[in-house]
Amino acid sequence: MHGRSLAADLRAALLDPRAWQRIARPEQLPPPGDWATWLILAGRGWGKTFTGAQTIAAWAREGSARRIAVVAPTLADVRDLAMRVLRDVAGPGVEYRESRHFSLCWPNGAEAMGFSAEDPDSLRGYEFDAAWCDEAGAWRYPDAFDQLQCGLRIGMARQIVTTTPRPVRLIRELLVDPRTVVTRGRTLDNAANLAPDAVRHLVARYGGTRLGRQELDGELLDEVPGALWTRDSIDALRVRAAPELVRVVVAIDPAVSTSEYADETGIVVVGRGTDGQGYVLADLSGRYTPDGWARRAVDAFRAWEADRIVAEVNNGGDLVETTLRTVDALIPYRAVHAARGKRTRAEPVAALYEQGRVHHVGAFPDLEDQLCAALPEGGGGPDDRLDALVYGITELDLAGSAWEWWVEDFARGVWHCPCGQKFGWVPGRRCECGRQVADRYDEPVPPPGASTV
Numbered sequence: 001m002h003g004r005s006l007a008a009d010l011r012a013a014l015l016d017p018r019a020w021q022r023i024a025r026p027e028q029l030p031p032p033g034d035w036a037t038w039l040i041l042a043g044r045g046w047g048k049t050f051t052g053a054q055t056i057a058a059w060a061r062e063g064s065a066r067r068i069a070v071v072a073p074t075l076a077d078v079r080d081l082a083m084r085v086l087r088d089v090a091g092p093g094v095e096y097r098e099s100r101h102f103s104l105c106w107p108n109g110a111e112a113m114g115f116s117a118e119d120p121d122s123l124r125g126y127e128f129d130a131a132w133c134d135e136a137g138a139w140r141y142p143d144a145f146d147q148l149q150c151g152l153r154i155g156m157a158r159q160i161v162t163t164t165p166r167p168v169r170l171i172r173e174l175l176v177d178p179r180t181v182v183t184r185g186r187t188l189d190n191a192a193n194l195a196p197d198a199v200r201h202l203v204a205r206y207g208g209t210r211l212g213r214q215e216l217d218g219e220l221l222d223e224v225p226g227a228l229w230t231r232d233s234i235d236a237l238r239v240r241a242a243p244e245l246v247r248v249v250v251a252i253d254p255a256v257s258t259s260e261y262a263d264e265t266g267i268v269v270v271g272r273g274t275d276g277q278g279y280v281l282a283d284l285s286g287r288y289t290p291d292g293w294a295r296r297a298v299d300a301f302r303a304w305e306a307d308r309i310v311a312e313v314n315n316g317g318d319l320v321e322t323t324l325r326t327v328d329a330l331i332p333y334r335a336v337h338a339a340r341g342k343r344t345r346a347e348p349v350a351a352l353y354e355q356g357r358v359h360h361v362g363a364f365p366d367l368e369d370q371l372c373a374a375l376p377e378g379g380g381g382p383d384d385r386l387d388a389l390v391y392g393i394t395e396l397d398l399a400g401s402a403w404e405w406w407v408e409d410f411a412r413g414v415w416h417c418p419c420g421q422k423f424g425w426v427p428g429r430r431c432e433c434g435r436q437v438a439d440r441y442d443e444p445v446p447p448p449g450a451s452t453v
Helices: 006-015 017-023 048-062 075-089 143-151 171-177 187-193 194-205 210-215 231-236 290-303 318-327 341-355 365-371 384-396 398-412
Strands: 037-044 067-073 095-098 103-105 110-115 130-134 158-163 180-185 245-253 266-273 278-283 308-312 332-338 358-359 415-416 420-426
Touching: 017 398, 037 048, 037 171, 048 075, 048 130, 048 158, 067 075, 067 143, 075 095, 075 103, 075 130, 110 180, 130 143, 171 180, 187 194, 194 210, 231 290, 231 308, 231 341, 231 365, 245 290, 245 384, 266 290, 266 384, 278 365, 278 384, 290 308, 290 318, 308 318, 308 384, 318 332, 341 384, 365 384
Parallel strands: 037 158, 037 180, 067 110, 067 130, 130 158, 245 308, 278 358, 308 332
Antiparallel strands: 095 103, 103 110, 245 266, 266 278, 415 420
């Protein structure tokens, strides 16, 4: 969209579905050629969602797609963003239904069904000839994409993937797929349709930073050399579900300011399983008022049946505890005084990841962005989510608990796979994740700091 106000463009597109062909920028129209995936990697405000919706609506109206899946990060994103925009541009005579799935039915019989990437199994059993995956780089469970691919089997099926670039495994795999056509774009490409004050603020605050290169310029950033975490190592230890938990902690890194452009408050839920491993269960971070983050943390404490809330108090002091206790006076609470440098505190937690002892239950893109940008000497961008994670994992005391679990299992002939599974050792046996055990049990991968038992 270019040359006119966003409101005028939207009105034109809504009144006449064919108007999109006239007002869209060339890169917002489907590329020529025989492709299976159109991957749009672009900055915030480029028009990704509108482009995806307009393309799907055009396919449905012309009859080139009749069974369409619309997948977004959460159910709220499906209902309030992807399907809402698709409804706006669908054209006349379209029926909207809310039953098991949010669906749109065109007069010619074409149907679009909404799915949440938080429930990959909901995609089982369906067949599609087209799909739209919105913000796929932020999906909690990337295997939702695999379930979708199993259903894309009608005719010459094709899909649109619209997302802010993140170097997650899903995006990296799509980029090397010869059936993928890639469109890249920046926030400023659509500046004519964005509020000037918002554009000036975003460029002034994030221009030239790694976050700005990703979120505004639409760059797919490589790993940061020397970072404490890598995406491959996090991916290798990722699990779909945690085992039975023996302890759960809600950790908070409260923001100092509550202004619109203040840092976020980090709120991360972590747990220790019966296997002695650590599990990252939820990232609830965001911009909140003090009462807002306190209620969010207490709600998480109750929902996860946690044992304690821990919070960093360097800047808030007693006010942090007071704020929490205004929500729940009896909440179990411990203050964390961050006396050492932030990266010094993070290094032992990063080491636990290296040892294969911390697993992410699903994906947490914003948290993982911070982890994979963290350098030993500091810097790398925002770290509120990272700090909350560090406080939580430290509180779990995995270093003090895992050894006893490991020695007991090892003595009973139980093999620990780096993916978190454990099973009786048999020569040549493979774990469900595909890894093979050592040829000799007397030469297993030992726990940290030990070579024999």
